[in-house]
Amino acid sequence: MKELKSSVQKTFALLEYFTIQKPIWGVTELAEAIGSNKSTVYRFLADLCRLGVLYKDPVTEKYGLGLKLFELGGRVQLKSAFVDKTHPELIKVAVRITETVHIAVLKNHQVFYVDKVESPQGLKISSHIGSFNPAYATALGKTLLAFLPEEIKMQTIHTIMDLKKPIAFTQNTILNKTTLLKELAQIKAMGYGIDREEFEQGLICVAIPVFNQNNEVVASLSASGPANRFEEKKVADYVATLKKGANAIQHKIGFFKPW
Amino acid sequence: MKELKSSVQKTFALLEYFTIQKPIWGVTELAEAIGSNKSTVYRFLADLCRLGVLYKDPVTEKYGLGLKLFELGGRVQLKSAFVDKTHPELIKVAVRITETVHIAVLKNHQVFYVDKVESPQGLKISSHIGSFNPAYATALGKTLLAFLPEEIKMQTIHTIMDLKKPIAFTQNTILNKTTLLKELAQIKAMGYGIDREEFEQGLICVAIPVFNQNNEVVASLSASGPANRFEEKKVADYVATLKKGANAIQHKIGFFKPW
DNA sequence: AACGTTATTTCGTATTATGAAACAAAGATA
DNA sequence: TATCTTTGTTTCATAATACGAAATAACGTT
Numbered sequence: 001m002k003e004l005k006s007s008v009q010k011t012f013a014l015l016e017y018f019t020i021q022k023p024i025w026g027v028t029e030l031a032e033a034i035g036s037n038k039s040t041v042y043r044f045l046a047d048l049c050r051l052g053v054l055y056k057d058p059v060t061e062k063y064g065l066g067l068k069l070f071e072l073g074g075r076v077q078l079k080s081a082f083v084d085k086t087h088p089e090l091i092k093v094a095v096r097i098t099e100t101v102h103i104a105v106l107k108n109h110q111v112f113y114v115d116k117v118e119s120p121q122g123l124k125i126s127s128h129i130g131s132f133n134p135a136y137a138t139a140l141g142k143t144l145l146a147f148l149p150e151e152i153k154m155q156t157i158h159t160i161m162d163l164k165k166p167i168a169f170t171q172n173t174i175l176n177k178t179t180l181l182k183e184l185a186q187i188k189a190m191g192y193g194i195d196r197e198e199f200e201q202g203l204i205c206v207a208i209p210v211f212n213q214n215n216e217v218v219a220s221l222s223a224s225g226p227a228n229r230f231e232e233k234k235v236a237d238y239v240a241t242l243k244k245g246a247n248a249i250q251h252k253i254g255f256f257k258p259w
Numbered sequence: 260m261k262e263l264k265s266s267v268q269k270t271f272a273l274l275e276y277f278t279i280q281k282p283i284w285g286v287t288e289l290a291e292a293i294g295s296n297k298s299t300v301y302r303f304l305a306d307l308c309r310l311g312v313l314y315k316d317p318v319t320e321k322y323g324l325g326l327k328l329f330e331l332g333g334r335v336q337l338k339s340a341f342v343d344k345t346h347p348e349l350i351k352v353a354v355r356i357t358e359t360v361h362i363a364v365l366k367n368h369q370v371f372y373v374d375k376v377e378s379p380q381g382l383k384i385s386s387h388i389g390s391f392n393p394a395y396a397t398a399l400g401k402t403l404l405a406f407l408p409e410e411i412k413m414q415t416i417h418t419i420m421d422l423k424k425p426i427a428f429t430q431n432t433i434l435n436k437t438t439l440l441k442e443l444a445q446i447k448a449m450g451y452g453i454d455r456e457e458f459e460q461g462l463i464c465v466a467i468p469v470f471n472q473n474n475e476v477v478a479s480l481s482a483s484g485p486a487n488r489f490e491e492k493k494v495a496d497y498v499a500t501l502k503k504g505a506n507a508i509q510h511k512i513g514f515f516k517p518w
Numbered sequence: 519a520a521c522g523t524t525a526t527t528t529c530g531t532a533t534t535a536t537g538a539a540a541c542a543a544a545g546a547t548a
Numbered sequence: 549t550a551t552c553t554t555t556g557t558t559t560c561a562t563a564a565t566a567c568g569a570a571a572t573a574a575c576g577t578t
Contacts, residue, residue: 006534007266007566008306015331023336028524037568042526047267055518061525064518065335067371071333071389072274076324077282091350112326130330259314259323265565266535287555296537301557320556519578526573533566542557548550 014044015053015065020128024062078105078258082219083115085252090117090221093245094213097238099225100125101245103210104140105218106148107132109160111141114219123226125203135181136166137173139195139207140220144166146187147217149211157181172198192222192239204230208242213255221246273303274312274324279387284319337364337517341478342374344511345478349376351481356497358484359384360504362469363399364477364517365407367391368419370400371476382485382509386464395425395439396432398454398466399479405446406468416440431457451498452479454485463489467501472514480505 005013015035017025027045031038045063048054052068073079086103094101101119104111110132118124127133135141135156145153160166161177174180185210187193195205207222223238264272276284276292286304290297304322307313311327332338345362353360353376360378363370369391369489377383386392394400394415404412419425420436446452455465466481482497 006306008303009272009310011267011270012310012312018334020334020339044267047265051268051271053271057518065338067366069331070335070337072324074389075277075279076329078326078329079358080279107326130333196550254351259316299536
């Protein structure tokens with residue numbers, strides 16, 4: 001690899017090619033995609049296989065992500081101390097609400113999708129666990145921002161709205177800082193946030209904050225559905241159910257805090 | 260690090276120190292545990308943090324496993340193409356059976372625990388997702404072995420019983436190859452396997468095979484509970500419920516095969 | 519049988535990693 | 549408040565690993 005990069009960086013850069021959409025690669029194919037010599041890539045692949053980080057199909061000679069990553073992923077505290085505990089509560093909420101339920105945390109001024117439970121009757125939502133979305137344009141994000149401690153909130157909003165130049169996703173996306181601050185104040189007052197097609201056309205999302213037992217906001221919990229199915233009365237019902245879920249979650253996670 | 264090892268190996272060796280039991284390390288503490296210079300370890304930690312593989316708590320200056328591993332773990336096909344689909348079925352089984360339900364695959368001649376759902380009424384089982392256990396001494400393992408294609412089965416049993424010298428976990432552990440082969444024949448005939456305190460004192464486990472839509476055995480599904488609660492009648496009921504679960508799983512996983 | 523493609527190995531050279539030492543920062547102690 | 553101790557962070561000469569061109573092996577296609 002003709003770049004000034006540590007081997008650690010190269011290793012994880014290589015692992016990035018193994019996606020949900022394309023989970024399987026051959027040596028030459030991957031070398032071409034990376035722009036590296038195939039003997040270099042071959043050695044990385046061989047090393048990673050020995051460690052169980054990748055596996056090699058003996059028949060096709062193609063490589064895929066291995067059990068070691070599955071196991072390491074399970075040791076991340078977000079998984080072992082949070083998702084494993086909250087997942088059953090998401091299921092209960094999804095059963096009652098019959099829409100897709102998500103839980104997310106704030107990371108790098110964005111929402112990071114941590115888990116979701118789809119309802120058979122619910123709309124298929126394109127969100128992807130393990131991915132980021134803009135905090136300012138999602139119910140999950142706005143709700144997380146709204147309940148942050150005041151100083152952290154102002155710093156974060158400054159970063160998002162002034163330094164990082166927000167973009168519009170739909171006509172409804174809030175791009176003005178003052179407008180966003182008013183919106184967050186309203187979310188704080190009402191105890192829940194709504195994304196009215198601000199991030200995705202045709203999609204409405206209702207979110208409420210999730211606190212730990214130190215009363216720190218650690219996540220947000222939401223229900224998403226098509227715009228034509230969200231009536232005012234339903235919103236109140238959803239909020240009530242989400243709050244029950246959030247209370248149960250608070251009991252289960254103790255003082256857990258995703259840094 | 261004074262060893263002849265690639266940086267890839269060193270990287271994953273370092274990540275191994277971040278366990279469920281001890282998820283958080285400081286620079287010097289980790290360097291001492293590894294037996295490496297703290298400036299070397301510091302650079303690895305810094306690199307891994309920039310990649311999101313680790314995170315650093317800004318207050319305590321300690322390190323923990325980061326979101327990137329959570330996300331990579333979610334991209335492993337065993338997770339995205341299997342666990343995500345089978346988990347709801349495990350829940351349904353656990354609700355009916357009111358014991359702990361596990362699903363495992365065969366890897367390196369051992370059972371690899373992939374998922375589990377505990378029942379509130381169930382005994383707390385010490386199994387750990389992402390860990391291995393001996394195939395010859397567990398219901399999950401014996402059942403997987405029993406339903407393997409004949410040639411692969413004989414090879415695998417040769418490896419386990421002749422080359423790897425099995426050890427006893429309890430007085431009931433099967434150590435004789437001929438005895439094990441008879442046991443597997445019986446499991447094949449009955450369609451389910453039982454571990455009668457062969458792996459853990461006081462614990463009985465019933466497992467059935469899970470097939471994909473190519474009729475290849477890809478996993479096994481089990482219910483575990485204390486020995487004093489397992490009566491003959493209950494076994495038949497459990498097997499029936501587990502079979503329903505396995506059928507539902509077969510429908511959901513298509514031709515998926517954990518390599 | 520010949521050809522094309524991909525996987526795998528070799529070895530001289532290029533690049534990265536190491537660790538001792540020094541410095542910075544912060545908490546503990548007198 | 550000053551001093552000491554411990555941990556985190558940085559520097560740089562040296563040691564070790566990584567690289568890639570070329571060759572070989574393996575396998576599928578024609």
